[in-house]
Amino acid sequence: MRGPKVIVVGGGTMGSATAWALAARGAEVTVLERFSHVHEYGSHSGYTRIIRESYHEGAGYVPLVRRADALWQALGERAGEALLVRTGMVEFGPESDPDYRDAIAACVSAEVEHELMDAATARRRFPIAVPEGWTACFTPSGGYLRVGPCLEALKREAMSLGAGWRTGVRVREVALGERPRVLLDDGALLPADHVVVTAGAYLPGLLPGFMPGQLKVLRRVLAWTRPEPGEVDRLAAMPVWASFGPGGFVYGFPYGHEGVTGFKVACHVPPPEVGAAEAGVDPERVDRAIHPADLAPLDAFLAEYLPAGRGEFVHAAVCLYTCTPSTDFAIDHVPGDRRVWVAGGFSGHGFKFAPAIGELVAEAVVTGEAPEALRAFARARHAG
Numbered sequence: 001m002r003g004p005k006v007i008v009v010g011g012g013t014m015g016s017a018t019a020w021a022l023a024a025r026g027a028e029v030t031v032l033e034r035f036s037h038v039h040e041y042g043s044h045s046g047y048t049r050i051i052r053e054s055y056h057e058g059a060g061y062v063p064l065v066r067r068a069d070a071l072w073q074a075l076g077e078r079a080g081e082a083l084l085v086r087t088g089m090v091e092f093g094p095e096s097d098p099d100y101r102d103a104i105a106a107c108v109s110a111e112v113e114h115e116l117m118d119a120a121t122a123r124r125r126f127p128i129a130v131p132e133g134w135t136a137c138f139t140p141s142g143g144y145l146r147v148g149p150c151l152e153a154l155k156r157e158a159m160s161l162g163a164g165w166r167t168g169v170r171v172r173e174v175a176l177g178e179r180p181r182v183l184l185d186d187g188a189l190l191p192a193d194h195v196v197v198t199a200g201a202y203l204p205g206l207l208p209g210f211m212p213g214q215l216k217v218l219r220r221v222l223a224w225t226r227p228e229p230g231e232v233d234r235l236a237a238m239p240v241w242a243s244f245g246p247g248g249f250v251y252g253f254p255y256g257h258e259g260v261t262g263f264k265v266a267c268h269v270p271p272p273e274v275g276a277a278e279a280g281v282d283p284e285r286v287d288r289a290i291h292p293a294d295l296a297p298l299d300a301f302l303a304e305y306l307p308a309g310r311g312e313f314v315h316a317a318v319c320l321y322t323c324t325p326s327t328d329f330a331i332d333h334v335p336g337d338r339r340v341w342v343a344g345g346f347s348g349h350g351f352k353f354a355p356a357i358g359e360l361v362a363e364a365v366v367t368g369e370a371p372e373a374l375r376a377f378a379r380a381r382h383a384g
């Protein structure tokens with residue numbers, strides 16, 4: 001017997017994972033993606049994503065990271081290539097910083113293996129100028145995911161289970177009624193038993209009634225430097241890293257060749273005085289040019305805390321966050337209709353979770369009920 005017919009709107013990170021999980025549950029899945037599979041206009045550009053258990057956003061996320069970690073590893077084994085590169089993760093900051101304290105607290109309460117060290121020890125172990133009085137926290141489970149291979153592996157496996165994938169197809173509207181239907185730009189109206197909307201930064205435009213006024217799309221810049229040749233080996237041997245300091249939450253990767261040859265650095269959360277003034281952007285019109293003002297804070301950060309990584313910027317890219325007020329995800333059915341589910345609001349930290357989120361959303365679609373692990377991300381919780 002054929003399973004339910006499900007249309008997934010948006011074949012990016014969460015759409016690929018949800019289609020994969022639905023296909024594994026026997027659903028007849030079609031993915032509709034407006035651009036190509038893996039592209040630069042959404043939230044997955046930039047080639048790599050950190051995976052970490054030191055979850056300052058809340059220890060409640062740790063079981064979900066662990067489930068996703070196992071799924072990424074298993075998917076990589078079946079695909080015959082490493083999707084997850086386990087480098088370990090080092091975070092550093094002053095213990096007066098509440099987010100840094102929360103990262104350490106999450107390690108303690110969720111029993112994440114971690115090693116706390118003083119500034120001098122951290123400076124000896126890593127090419128980071130950790131200031132006197134700060135500490136560093138090393139978690140061996142941290143690492144990074146290779147975006148392109150991850151999304152290709154999900155798509156390949158979903159298609160081998162029967163999923164259909166259409167790219168270059170933009171959904172203009174999701175219509176309810178006797179059967180849910182999606183209206184395409186060319187006027188075609190496609191019916192389904194269920195629709196899952198995983199449109200990333202384009203979600204507020206596509207479904208303005210899902211969380212009205214509560215989702216804010218933010219522009220973020222990723223940049224790569226070309227450090228001095230003498231520094232490359234040390235930088236290549238680094239773990240993934242993040243700093244909680246006066247410059248905000250700044251993070252990066254070991255020197256490498258993933259998409260761009262260079263040392264990748266970016267700012268996740270700017271300092272409060274900058275963040276408070278940050279305006280949301282329209283993904284259809286966002287400024288994708290890179291300006292000196294985008295790179296200056298990253299250069300200043302490297303000069304102070306990671307001078308070995310400093311060098312000419314060889315590449316930079318714009319990427320989009322879709323943020324909820326709490327930065328917790330927003331996963332629920334649309335108001336009043338359990339046939340249409342939405343997974344969005346990943347607030348700049350969703351990639352690592354994708355296969356675990358895909359499983360949970362697939363479960364919600366097939367049963368009509370959000371599994372316990374999704375309750376924290378319900379619309380009502382955000383409204384409260």
Ligand SMILES: Cc1cc2nc3c(=O)[nH]c(=O)nc-3n(C[C@H](O)[C@H](O)[C@H](O)COP(=O)(O)OP(=O)(O)OC[C@H]3O[C@@H](n4cnc5c(N)ncnc54)[C@H](O)[C@@H]3O)c2cc1C
Pocket residue numbers: 009010011012013014015032033034035041042043044045046048049050051169170171172198199200201202203206220221222266319320321343344345346347348349350351352353
């Ligand atoms: C700079 C940056 C750094 C990040 N770093 C990390 C990190 O280190 N670790 C981590 O875990 N997470 C990280 N994230 C967050 C993570 O990448 C996102 O949370 C995740 O990619 C969101 O997935 P998504 O499916 O919602 O969006 P996307 O992957 O963008 O997918 C949405 C898809 O929907 C398509 N779409 C939209 N509208 C339509 C339509 N009308 N019709 C058809 N298709 C449509 C889009 O084209 C897109 O492909 C980062 C994000 C950014 C921007």
